[in-house]
Amino acid sequence: MIIVMKTEATESQVMAIQKHIRELGFKDHLIRGVERNVVAVLGAVYPELLDEFSVLDGVDSAVRISKPFKLASREVKEEDTIVKVGPLEIGNGRLVVMAGPCSVDTEENVMVAARAVKAAGAHMLRGGAFKPRTSPYAFRGHGEKGLKILAAARAETGLPIVTEVMDARDVDLVARYADVLQIGSRNMQNFSLLDEVGKAQKPVLLKRGMWATIEEWLLAAEYILSHGNRDVILCERGIRSHETATRFTFDITAIPLVKRLSHLPIIADPSHATGKWYLVPPIALAAVAAGVDGIIIEVHPNPDHALSDGAQSLTPANFEKLMGQVRTLAEAVGRPVAPPIEQPAKKAVKKAS
Amino acid sequence: MIIVMKTEATESQVMAIQKHIRELGFKDHLIRGVERNVVAVLGAVYPELLDEFSVLDGVDSAVRISKPFKLASREVKEEDTIVKVGPLEIGNGRLVVMAGPCSVDTEENVMVAARAVKAAGAHMLRGGAFKPRTSPYAFRGHGEKGLKILAAARAETGLPIVTEVMDARDVDLVARYADVLQIGSRNMQNFSLLDEVGKAQKPVLLKRGMWATIEEWLLAAEYILSHGNRDVILCERGIRSHETATRFTFDITAIPLVKRLSHLPIIADPSHATGKWYLVPPIALAAVAAGVDGIIIEVHPNPDHALSDGAQSLTPANFEKLMGQVRTLAEAVGRPVAPPIEQPAKKAVKKAS
């Protein structure tokens, strides 16, 4: 941390700062400038110090010079983290595709969707059993019943499941069914929930808060990592800006920047970011070109009658078309699509009998 | 809801829309325009319909024409809601002041702060026993021990307590000690938590999410109200914008606008909004001039050594000075400061013994 003194700061104010630094257990280092003096604070400073020093007498501002996240940082761990989800690897240089309905409605719809996305080449099934809704009057998900539907779809197709957990009390329940626990955008700083999934034995998909800086996002990952769960997948899903023509502003630059700052894998959610199905394919392709490790896409057999977010869901036919484009593009940028998931053995046995 | 057809939409597309409206149980009403046709949807439409219609064939856009919140709306309840907190009333036209340390650190500091803010004329004591922190490495509060310290300060001073609850599992615990349950900005859309405080028998202070529109904020209040808890106090505490010179951008205009849209009382938190103690007094005064029902101010006996947010805390002396300014201003704008809280009888008894 660097403490910049005011041009008119007195010698005794500078000395008071130096004394305060030492009292807190840090080392100080004074640099005399042409216009003003600067005091460097050496040692393991924490973010809060910044504001605290910035209001002391004679201080103009305090400036942090190291990143506040450690475990999530590429400075601490240089090689890419590869998250294993059953037979799948996320972050190994091959593109992973997650797809499925926004919310789990009927078993039939989920089965149809699961078979369709599997047939088109998706590697994981997504679907919400617990749904965050802006209005208390909207459909909020089927809960455990929905989880069972997802599990049935996995049993048939072999696709691992990613599904959202919204409440620290539900982490155990959701972890019994899901392969990956999803933390939604609105819960990115629900610290109780982050603590709880940090203790779970399942990989976590951490969506970026629509208000969050990249640094705050990596700090949210740090919560999970600091509990010993090292399997965190980041997911860019759009931030708030002044633009209202799209639901959110997809921050494409976050992708290469996160890759540089962190070793964690990152995927893109163009469905929630854009809010319109016809914007999903171009943004999915853009994310692949920018270097994501995966994409997560809403697909519904009958979007016009979906219980939530039909407007942003692709039909199976549109998804299949997108998969073709993704395959070509992924190949072109040297990050080919991961091989398909094998049909579960159980099923093969049944056929044999 | 109004469905605007494309200029080139065909008659059969218009008829398909009308049919779809009727299938969903609504009435339709076609308006033929010069350039394009418009179909009105009559009935109790819900927000999700908007996106769903907007992607149908021949549709240019769908436009909502009624507010999505009901119980929070002034259209539904015209007279101001007055929230009672022990001897206090919030929203009755007199200004209420809440003050105290950001986080509860030592009993001594809290007692000193409580006495100081009481002496200066504050009506409630604030202080965090559970603290949301951006970094997992920062101080996160003393939990129940902190609640007990707050209760002790209340016992002595008579000041009701407002304190944050961050986890649905802690609502009962916090409600045993607190007079008002605070929902922090990052939890404004933690729907499990909103459900839980909606079932509690305590008033709720609902801070605005730093990303939230006023409409989303009122919908979060609607969650609480819809569970039967009608005692919701809104709190503006700044939103994210591109300006980085202040921690957040305090949205002063939200105050008169919320007053117009809703019957709920609204207070201002200039300490978290600005992040710097020297900006707190002007923003507190501005909020009073704009019509708030109360202000909540961080005060710490020794801000330089506070465990969190020292930079934004006033010293007792600065708080006393601010209270003088607030009193004059509140009088001038016709919303005088509420009368002081009486010392608890228990205390008088003790003195007598």
Add this chain to the structure above:
Amino acid sequence: MIIVMKTEATESQVMAIQKHIRELGFKDHLIRGVERNVVAVLGAVYPELLDEFSVLDGVDSAVRISKPFKLASREVKEEDTIVKVGPLEIGNGRLVVMAGPCSVDTEENVMVAARAVKAAGAHMLRGGAFKPRTSPYAFRGHGEKGLKILAAARAETGLPIVTEVMDARDVDLVARYADVLQIGSRNMQNFSLLDEVGKAQKPVLLKRGMWATIEEWLLAAEYILSHGNRDVILCERGIRSHETATRFTFDITAIPLVKRLSHLPIIADPSHATGKWYLVPPIALAAVAAGVDGIIIEVHPNPDHALSDGAQSLTPANFEKLMGQVRTLAEAVGRPVAPPIEQPAKKAVKKAS
């Protein structure tokens, strides 16, 4: 400027940075930290250096430690600047009120508005002869004819005129009629225009760009000041944020912050910020409480038929009511409203004849 090296930076990378600093004519100063090294750059660094150093080998980031504006800074000039506009002083501790129609439409309307705002106690007349309009199909102002109408209104009422100039080619023309040249929000970084008004002999009212940081705003003022025109009045008029319920987000905190960073006077424009007449009074009062030197308010005799921005204009009756509230509040916060402008002598003579 401080150059923060990566933790893994080599000694030779550090030395290369030091060499580069010296080649550019600055002094370097190496600080060896626990985790990483930091190199301070001493001398008159310029903002561009920041990005340039930040991409050199071994560099983690570069951090500026001094403000980029000089002439606008309170560090350079401690005492408040007082801008003189005829008989008026702006920035002397008394509140100045500017009022009038958004655009100059008919001479009659302007005269009625001018008399009304004068009668209610306004000190200056505002009105647009050149209007920036988002759409090319909207009314764009009467040009010089409009300026003449404003001048006639000044001749009768004695109120100095503030009016916008949008084009560097019009500065001389507008300066012949206006007492204060207004730079609109969209032109805050129209550098040719800033250069031109910097050479004019008239005070400049510089509105904040809706995208601009406070620092960029003060740098825009610096353009004008650097040409020798020291009479710059800043005007906060709202910034863009995600909130769409109001036209802009009025940044109330900018007021005390600008007062701290700069010696220039600052006024508030609640009419353009809010876009709705009923939000204008509370935001005007809030701005006064926060410490502005003046307010600028749209008033139109018949807002429903105004050629632009009728929705945000007060009627003369509402303006008179607001002036009463402003007077009481301004007195309460110790910044009383400036004394009224005297009727022009010419007029008195005419009456005598």
Add this chain to the structure above:
Amino acid sequence: MIIVMKTEATESQVMAIQKHIRELGFKDHLIRGVERNVVAVLGAVYPELLDEFSVLDGVDSAVRISKPFKLASREVKEEDTIVKVGPLEIGNGRLVVMAGPCSVDTEENVMVAARAVKAAGAHMLRGGAFKPRTSPYAFRGHGEKGLKILAAARAETGLPIVTEVMDARDVDLVARYADVLQIGSRNMQNFSLLDEVGKAQKPVLLKRGMWATIEEWLLAAEYILSHGNRDVILCERGIRSHETATRFTFDITAIPLVKRLSHLPIIADPSHATGKWYLVPPIALAAVAAGVDGIIIEVHPNPDHALSDGAQSLTPANFEKLMGQVRTLAEAVGRPVAPPIEQPAKKAVKKAS
């Protein structure tokens, strides 16, 4: 336009609205709803009407239902506009690459850069002779001398030139040298300048304002188109958001959305959006995947010594590498890179002599 009445609006208020609509020359159409009444306004309404109606008695809100831009709209002109620049076509389905230094510094540097970008396959040369700078103390460009250097580079390489014009007074001068007139982000709503380039006989590259909605951007294009200049190329270059880790937030979704709303070609500027050279290639590739008609890239022979924006400039070697990636990707998405520009005949003649 749709006027939504308040639930408590009286019949006479509704009738007053209907009367007002007819007085303004429009047709009205009343729709009686369950909760409230709605009045449709039929005819060629203009944007300003919206705010004006929204504040009338009994009105809850007014909602626009048609786009405010006409000439820029795909509803008015369905087929893609192809802008011709000498031998080049922009918008014909083949990707165009513009490259060169941020500002024109020395003739030697520009020549080296021009030859390098030509050799790597760029189709146009970019470079600033007039530079908008946040600070008045930064390098502001060489003016006409810079234009002559660019013209010399064109003479040798055959690459058409795109360069910025910042002042309405300079349009003729710049148009004498440039093939495409660039309007910078900060000037997107400099309406005098838009008028002037609308009258010029040269194509215009219109960068998006960092604060602008897509609608405002298309309205700025409408200014130019409405003067008869139909050769407008849009350029996405990032908007302001709360994220500070990158200079701007590149709005990737604007690309497919603009393609849907408008027939004008659109290109991407990843250099200014990101501010860091190492983020330029992934964002350039993402833009191509999302469907742009071209990209504009900063290239400088010696970025560390460039007079402006060295941090975001690629070296010729990095640019060549990027061109290889772009070619592969553009092929994969079915929008191959345009064929190379031929060497000027004049040059060949010279060699012969």
